[in-house]
Amino acid sequence: MGTITQALGLSEEQVRRLLQTAALAPSLHNTQPWRFRLTPDWIEVHLDRGRKLRVADPDGRELRIAGGAALFNLRLGLIGLGIRPVVTVLPDPANPDLVAIVRRGGRRRATPEQQRLLAAVPRRRTNRRPFAEVAVASPARYELTRAATEEGAWLHLVTDPQQRSELGWLARQAHQRQSADPAFLAEIAAWTGHEAGRPDGVPAAAGGPQPLSNGAWVMRDFTGGTGRIDGPDFEAEPLIGVLSVHTDGPREEIRAGEALQRVLLTATVHGLSVSFLSQLVEIPDVRDRMRRLLSGTRPPLAVLRIGHGWPVAATPRLRVEDLVLPASAATSTTPAHTDKELADDPHRA
Structure with missing residues (x-):
């Protein structure tokens, strides 16, 4: 269990809400195989390999898809807070479970479509x-x-x-x-x-x-x-x-x-x-x-x-505190892509 701290200029409460948004992503059998590491300058998205389904998903394909879904929610949540996310995917070849590093790339106002998508996160x-x-x-x-x-x-x-x-x-x-x-x-x-x-x-x-x-x-x-x-x-x-x-x-x-x-x-x-x-x-x-x-x-x-379905109840979720990794082991490797390259990628904005 880690500690929720300030990150990307956000308060601890804003970071808590942001991680709650990220953690509402879908995953195979609701395993919730994502973890987050917080630093003042970036947020890391990690996979929890202990939650990998070894029979249904031996290659970890669905594990990584779940990590990508959590990454999208994190991006969307940051935009909702007025922050333009700059994302480096798979930045460390030696650590394949590090899905992405997300940094602050300036201000960005959410579009009406992004606002609708963000409002849909807890309803999905x-x-x-x-x-x-x-x-x-x-x-x-x-x-x-x-x-x-x-x-x-x-x-x-x-x-x-x-x-x-x-x-x-x-x-x-x-x-x-x-x-x-x-x-x-x-x-x-x-x-x-x-x-x-x-x-x-x-x-x-x-x-x-x-x-x-x-x-x-x-x-x-x-x-x-x-x-x-x-x-x-x-x-x-x-x-x-x-x-x-x-x-x-x-x-x-x-x-x-x-x-x-x-x-x-x-x-x-x-x-x-x-x-x-x-x-x-x-x-x-x-x-x-x-x-x-x-x-x-x-x-x-x-x-x-x-x-067209009828309403159903939400599946349970882990506590946010249980999703936070200790900050002491934060990644310090050089990203595989520069921030500018990814900032110019419309799929990563």
Whole structure:
């Protein structure tokens, strides 16, 4: 546990609120695998490898995506405080768990869009329950794809009937393979389906009803097998979005996390709900088949189920004090990119 201190000219209370904003990012099974180190001149974003899911995410891809999502929230929170963030991604080759160093790059007033996104941070939820059979309107679809593009990624909305059919089949196959793996089942049981009181993981109440094994789109059972369909079945035709980037690698995975969070917040602004079909990106050969099905080149990093859902409760969060690393070991290495280069990068402003 570290101490919340002043940073970037902000008071301790402002820093606390800023870290609370950053920590409301999504993560696989709500593991919350991010940590922050505070210095007077910069804030470091780190990964907590002890919270990595070794079966579902052996390569740490989803771990880095979560770190990128927290980084986006941190950037957005700083802009909300009138600060232009200057970001150095992966500054230390010897420390791959150091996601980014964020410095103060002068003043910046939040745009109306950024204000709406920031206001959506505490309202965003992963909604694992059935959605209404109501189509997502074209203007919202455009804004979702634009949100990904603004962060240097792509969101492919799957509208082709043949692609949808094949993607649904792949999702069911992946779900069946993971469900037959005792190690995977033990890992998911350790992080989901528990009673209220834990500050992390997915409590049973947030897991939604037990999915139908023969549904068009198979959702994970986060209830420990106790969930029951006590309302509408899962919708047959959700809007499916596949987030992809230029290529594989840690830097692009962090960028994908930033893009993912911007898409999720944009969905929240438009009154939409989102959950994840993570099995499609967690099994390597299934992920490769999906890549060839949709684009042929860009690696898919997240698959989203998007629609009109009913309100759900927030998942629990760790205390901010538990997310702060001791300041004594602050990074002092020379950044891999100069501040000017990154200040001129619109995706890092």
